[in-house]
Amino acid sequence: MESTLPLVKIWNTLTRRKESLQPREDGHVRIYACGVTVYDDCHVGHAMQALVFDLLVNFLRRGGYRVTYVRNFTDVDDKIIARSQELGIAPRQLVERMISSCQRDFKALHLTAPDREPRVSTHIAEIISMITTLIEAGYAYASAAGNVYFRVRRFPDYGKLSNRKIEALQSGEPHTDDKEDLLDFALWKADTVAGASWPSPWGVGRPGWHIECSAMSAAHLGKSFDIHGGGRDLVFPHHENEIAQSVCANGCAYASLWMHSGLVTVAGRKMSKSLGNHLSIAQFLRDWSPEVLRLAVFTHHYRSNVDFSPAFLRTIRRRLLYYCETLVFLRTVAAGQPGKILSAGNQAIYEKFMAALGDDLNTPAALAQLHIACKQANDLRRHPAPAKTQAAQLAQLITQCGQLLGILRGEPQAYIRATRQEVLRENDLSEQQVQDMIAARVAARQAGNYRRADELRAALQAKGVALQDLPAGTTWTISYS
Numbered sequence: 001m002e003s004t005l006p007l008v009k010i011w012n013t014l015t016r017r018k019e020s021l022q023p024r025e026d027g028h029v030r031i032y033a034c035g036v037t038v039y040d041d042c043h044v045g046h047a048m049q050a051l052v053f054d055l056l057v058n059f060l061r062r063g064g065y066r067v068t069y070v071r072n073f074t075d076v077d078d079k080i081i082a083r084s085q086e087l088g089i090a091p092r093q094l095v096e097r098m099i100s101s102c103q104r105d106f107k108a109l110h111l112t113a114p115d116r117e118p119r120v121s122t123h124i125a126e127i128i129s130m131i132t133t134l135i136e137a138g139y140a141y142a143s144a145a146g147n148v149y150f151r152v153r154r155f156p157d158y159g160k161l162s163n164r165k166i167e168a169l170q171s172g173e174p175h176t177d178d179k180e181d182l183l184d185f186a187l188w189k190a191d192t193v194a195g196a197s198w199p200s201p202w203g204v205g206r207p208g209w210h211i212e213c214s215a216m217s218a219a220h221l222g223k224s225f226d227i228h229g230g231g232r233d234l235v236f237p238h239h240e241n242e243i244a245q246s247v248c249a250n251g252c253a254y255a256s257l258w259m260h261s262g263l264v265t266v267a268g269r270k271m272s273k274s275l276g277n278h279l280s281i282a283q284f285l286r287d288w289s290p291e292v293l294r295l296a297v298f299t300h301h302y303r304s305n306v307d308f309s310p311a312f313l314r315t316i317r318r319r320l321l322y323y324c325e326t327l328v329f330l331r332t333v334a335a336g337q338p339g340k341i342l343s344a345g346n347q348a349i350y351e352k353f354m355a356a357l358g359d360d361l362n363t364p365a366a367l368a369q370l371h372i373a374c375k376q377a378n379d380l381r382r383h384p385a386p387a388k389t390q391a392a393q394l395a396q397l398i399t400q401c402g403q404l405l406g407i408l409r410g411e412p413q414a415y416i417r418a419t420r421q422e423v424l425r426e427n428d429l430s431e432q433q434v435q436d437m438i439a440a441r442v443a444a445r446q447a448g449n450y451r452r453a454d455e456l457r458a459a460l461q462a463k464g465v466a467l468q469d470l471p472a473g474t475t476w477t478i479s480y481s
Contacts, residue, residue, distance in 0.1 A: 008060070008358045010227070011303060013235060013258040014161050018360055021257065023226050028066045031057065032217040032255070034230035034238070035117070037074040038098035039083040042105050043278035044293065044308065045264040045271045049231045051294055052261040052302045052361070054111045055405065056227075059357050062404060070220045071114040072213060073099055075121050076206050081193055091196040095121075105281035109290045110406055118216045120207060124198045126215040127207045130249045131187045131200075139248040143178035146190030146203035152183040155244040161258060162236035169236075185241055187211045210241035218250065228255035232262055232303075233270070262305040271308070279308070289415065291407045292317050298363035298405055318478050321419050324412035325477060326374045327398055329381065334392035343390075346397045349373050353401050363405070370401045384471050423478045427463040434465055438474055441467070 008021040023029050033053045036046055050071075057069045075095040084094040120127075131148055134140035139155070142148045152158050152166070159166050169183060186208035191197050197206050207215075217225065223246070230239070239258065246254040264271040271278050284293060296316045300306050342350065349369050356365035377394045380386035402408025424431060437456050444452040457467055466479035 030221040030225035031227040033071045035072040039079040041280045069114045120212045142202045148188035149184040214246040223250040229259035232260045265307045327412045330391045330395035337388040337392040
């Protein structure tokens, strides 16, 4: 089942079209994804972006590519300083606390660790060097106040990534009197905050936000690399500014492909700490499993927004339960029978699944293939003696697809038990009550009282319990409604 993918296409934000991934180094894909600014606990919006790139990396590796994946920590920032002052602690203390929190959250989501996780604070020398190069080339200037700014109008392609005209742009930063042009953005900020400032040729200060990623990506991936990305909210000004300063400092193209994920929204509004509508990853995991979050994200195309609501998450929980129940059924039927070689039909499903992911990481299309496999599996339930070999092969197919998406890595039986108990608690129902109502329904049907049998089924359905009448008897699961 492992094979080299002949073609991978990704929507390039810069050109606004799908383009083939053509690594600069044969078979080696170098990826930089903007990480978290560590001033507070991570929320599910951060998780969405991390999950998208986690899937991309794992997909490419399964396809035979060698991947170097870099995701940074922004540990020097205005928000960190403001938050540390609010809490009455040193910036470094806050940073270490929040990095530990982020790592716990990402581990709980079963994210593959990046190959490198650089921090801004350990790359000050590289940042100062890049700023010096920009000044010497005339693309940046130092003010009398000790700030350094990039001359936006010196870069003719500025605005290309965000598809904006330079006349309509604003720098996104507060106006200061020491700028030559209102559009110019900060590369270095004069400041003397203890634990968050460093000496430089322009005086004590700290880096601007955008120069940080340019310097770290160059240090770990080279001046030009394959994929750069993050959330769509980073297109402007962050990534626009990264391109400008990187191209001008390095004298060559920056990233080949720009890949941006959608946003998590609540009632149509972006989830963010500033709006006060964010849900931390830790809070989410108190009520839902990591696999529910993954499937909620992957049910949508990565460039789309995902609007979180309890009803939506309940639907996702049930869909995941369906996958797990199907897998348990198949493994029970197979009874240890190995599925070494897939049939032509199952191999075709797997290839379509992988092709969907190769087409701009189209997870909805990939999940459609997983549904086809599950439907075939559940068709076996109607047979009094389903074939062990067929069950084993389908179990292998579903496992391979599910594990790549990160939704069937654990023991499915454990998820089934936990989910059933969650739903029963939510509906103030016990498993014994369910079994008693099933027994009463069986007795009603045997007595020819089908009206009573239908009433019992409907009563259970109203409490989230769906009955399944199979040749071996009646079983129950969680309903979609």
